[in-house]
Amino acid sequence: MKPIYYLYTKALSDFSSRMQFIGLTSALLMSTYPELYMMLFFLGRQIGGMMSSYLAGIVADRFSKRLTMIISEIASGIAVLSLIFIEHPLFIVIVAFLLGITYTFFDVSFRASIPTIFGEERLTEINSLLVRLGATMSIVGFPAGGLISTFFSYKYLLVFDGLMYIGSAIVLLNIHWSEPTKSLQPVEQKQTLRNVLQSGMYMFLLTVGFVYPFAASAYQYALPLIASIEEYGDLYNGMMWSTVAVGSFLCSLIIKKQDVNERRYIVSLLLFGTFVSLTFIYDLTLATFLVLFLVGAAEALVQVCHYTLLQRSDEHVRGRLFGLNTLATRCGFLAGFGAIPLLEKMTSLSHGIWLMQSMLVICCLVHMWRKYHSTPKSETF
Incomplete structure (x- = not known):
């Protein structure tokens, strides 16, 4: 499978994550203390990413970026799917914290891998494509999430998002690229x-x-x-x-x-x-x-x-x-x-x-x- 196909798989995963975001915030707004849980939700996402950012960089430099991406996607999928069974707003905050960590590990390895996967001569082209796909998913994803959450249930969004994370990991398993050997000592x-x-x-x-x-x-x-x-x-x-x-x-x-x-x-x-x-x-x-x-x-x-x-x-x-x-x-x-x-x-x-x-x-x-x-x-x- 060509690596370029994975960018479209990732775009679908981003699309589902935008819908999931709308669903989770809607669920928190219906809780007993919506302002408190919304604040904790946003803080949890940011703090999880802040705590793991530099460690994610060390892991990307010392180990396989591809393997890190696969593990991060699977962990994200499991975390999202667990929300189907536990609906407490505090657990949503905990999952937001975990997703902040897993997304950071994935994104650091993914961004650092692009020159190796596609070649340095295509960096502008690939980064432009990522911006274009991200913009498209934003135009469609947020309204779609709001409609589904309003007329059905936010749990449908969770199922779709969790399956997209796992699907993304499966696609990565079928894509291979030559990673440089980690020859330098720490x-x-x-x-x-x-x-x-x-x-x-x-x-x-x-x-x-x-x-x-x-x-x-x-x-x-x-x-x-x-x-x-x-x-x-x-x-x-x-x-x-x-x-x-x-x-x-x-x-x-x-x-x-x-x-x-x-x-x-x-x-x-x-x-x-x-x-x-x-x-x-x-x-x-x-x-x-x-x-x-x-x-x-x-x-x-x-x-x-x-x-x-x-x-x-x-x-x-x-x-x-x-x-x-x-x-x-x-x-x-x-x-x-x-x-x-x-x-x-x-x-x-x-x-x-x-x-x-x-x-x-x-x-x-x-x-x-x-x-x-x-x-x-x-x-x-």
């Missing part, structure tokens, strides 16, 4: 990672791994709020998220054959911060949807550039770089979702969003300034 690997992190580019990537989700969390928090003041708030909320996904989808079609470099990456980050800031200048209008379309396009460009640049790192440390990136990303979202409500109370929602986008812009400007002053003028950014 001490040598630590030294190699230290040398890699001394590169300004990789430190910048990991810094953005925190600052970008910190900035992105602001508008993710704000979109439901600005939609809620309208007469058909739920409809507007869904339309706004679909608009972002459509922007990501179309942009991924354009950039799949483009060259990825540091300059394009920085431009995409600056565009993202600019478009998000423009979204909240005025009240909800038709122009808001146009800007959100551009936000989605910028998000796609950021993701493709970010993952492609990380995947060009040395094979022996790639897993730990992705582990550190996952840790930075989860910390960024956690800090962002904690900061934006406080900033909203201290100033306003719009000002809070602009302040958080300015952090991303400052991060890019500082990197450009340091690069300009640390290289000969003929080689300057």
